Amino acid sequence: xxxxxxxxxxxxxxxxxxxxxxxxxxxxxxxxxxxxxxxxxxxxxxxxxxxxxxxxxxxxxxxxxxxxxxxxxxxxxxxxxxxxxxxxxxxxxxxxxxxxxxxxxxxxxxxxxxxxxxxxxxxxxxxxxxxxxxxxxxxxxxxxxxxxxxxxxxxxxxxxxxxxxxxxxxxxxxxxxxxxxxxxxxxxxxxxxxxxxxxxxxxxxxxxxxxxxxxxxxxxxxxxxxxxxxxxxxxxxxxxxxxx
Ligand SMILES: Nc1nc2c(ncn2[C@@H]2O[C@H](COP(=O)(O)OP(=O)(O)OP(=O)(O)O)[C@@H](O)[C@H]2O)c(=O)[nH]1
Ligand SMILES: [Mg+2]
Numbered sequence: 001x002x003x004x005x006x007x008x009x010x011x012x013x014x015x016x017x018x019x020x021x022x023x024x025x026x027x028x029x030x031x032x033x034x035x036x037x038x039x040x041x042x043x044x045x046x047x048x049x050x051x052x053x054x055x056x057x058x059x060x061x062x063x064x065x066x067x068x069x070x071x072x073x074x075x076x077x078x079x080x081x082x083x084x085x086x087x088x089x090x091x092x093x094x095x096x097x098x099x100x101x102x103x104x105x106x107x108x109x110x111x112x113x114x115x116x117x118x119x120x121x122x123x124x125x126x127x128x129x130x131x132x133x134x135x136x137x138x139x140x141x142x143x144x145x146x147x148x149x150x151x152x153x154x155x156x157x158x159x160x161x162x163x164x165x166x167x168x169x170x171x172x173x174x175x176x177x178x179x180x181x182x183x184x185x186x187x188x189x190x191x192x193x194x195x196x197x198x199x200x201x202x203x204x205x206x207x208x209x210x211x212x213x214x215x216x217x218x219x220x221x222x223x224x225x226x227x228x229x230x231x232x233x234x235x236x237x238x239x240x241x242x243x244x
Contacts, residue, residue: 001035001108003159004083005100007059008072009041009091013048014204016041019089020057022097029101029108037100040080041091044072050091069209070170070177077165087159088178092202094127095157099197103159106193113164113190116155116182117197124200132210139179139223146231147186150194154178154223157197164190175209175222183230 005023009016026036041054045065054061064075073088080086085107089095099117106112119128119136128136140151156178165181168188172180185192202211209215 001029001033001085001104002083003035003037003085003087003100003104004076004080005037005039005087005089005097006073006076006080007039007041007054007089007091008044008069008076009046009050009054010044010067010072010208011046011048011050012091012205013046013050013053015093015202016050016054016059016091017057018203019091019093019097020054020059024097024100027101027104029105031105031108033108035085035100035104035108038083040076042072042076042079044068066173068174070173070175070180073177074170074173077162077170080162083162085159086162086165087157089157092205094200094202096198096200099157102195102197103157106195107159107161111191112193113161114181114185114192115159116151116153116192116194117157118151118153118155118194119197119199120152121196122198124198127199127201129210131216135216135220135223139227142224142227142231143182143186146227147183149182149186149192151182151192152194154182155194160185164188172222172226175219176226179223179226180230183227187230 039059041059043051043063062079103115168184
């Protein structure tokens with residue numbers, strides 16, 4: 001199984017080297033399938049050494065100057081055209097690459113095409129502020145209700161079959177991207193499985209979402225908007241916001 005770990009990164013120079021170093025190059029999954037893993041860092045207009053450090057650590061690096069988590073992820077999907085399975089992982093060290101096998105096992109066993117890493121494992125104290133916990137609970141509750149999917153978290157750390165992702169015609173190019181993937185996969189009838197993952201505080205550098213008021217408000221607006229809009233069946237067009 002060819003797997004690419006896509007890391008969208010905006011000014012993560014203090015974390016990227018260590019994080020890439022922790023990603024295993026190949027692993028044996030329980031069903032005797034070998035996963036060969038490569039790392040692709042999408043540099044989202046960083047003003048620090050993120051790209052150079054990622055390259056020096058052996059990752060493939062692409063640049064997406066349009067600012068936005070969704071733009072960065074979408075550029076990664078386009079570039080990872082040899083992969084069968086894509087894993088998305090934040091670039092700040094908050095997710096543990098040692099848990100990659102947990103995300104891949106259900107896909108290898110043909111039990112899932114989208115595996116969501118729910119932050120219900122070992123949570124480092126202070127890693128998830130109360131407002132983020134509340135928002136996650138609220139939106140995943142809405143998703144259970146509107147889409148009938150068994151989810152408990154928005155799960156930025158996740159694995160998906162590339163073919164499924166391409167068929168979803170992703171439109172949200174900022175904070176709404178991960179939510180759009182979940183609700184469209186649900187509508188598509190994809191097999192969605194959740195596994196518990198750990199969550200740590202970012203190793204260093206500045207928060208872009210949960211740790212800032214602006215990031216939190218914007219994320220809430222987009223995430224709730226996507227959950228409700230797709231839930232009530234309105235058809236989307238490409239949504240971006242040049243400021244983010
Ligand atoms: N929000 C945002 N994140 C981006 C962008 N481009 C890349 N990223 C990456 O998306 C990941 C998540 O952002 P974080 O700043 O860690 O958000 P968070 O986890 O809510 O905040 P922390 O509590 O500081 O970890 C990181 O790897 C960022 O570097 C972008 O344009 N906007
Ligand atoms: Mg983070």
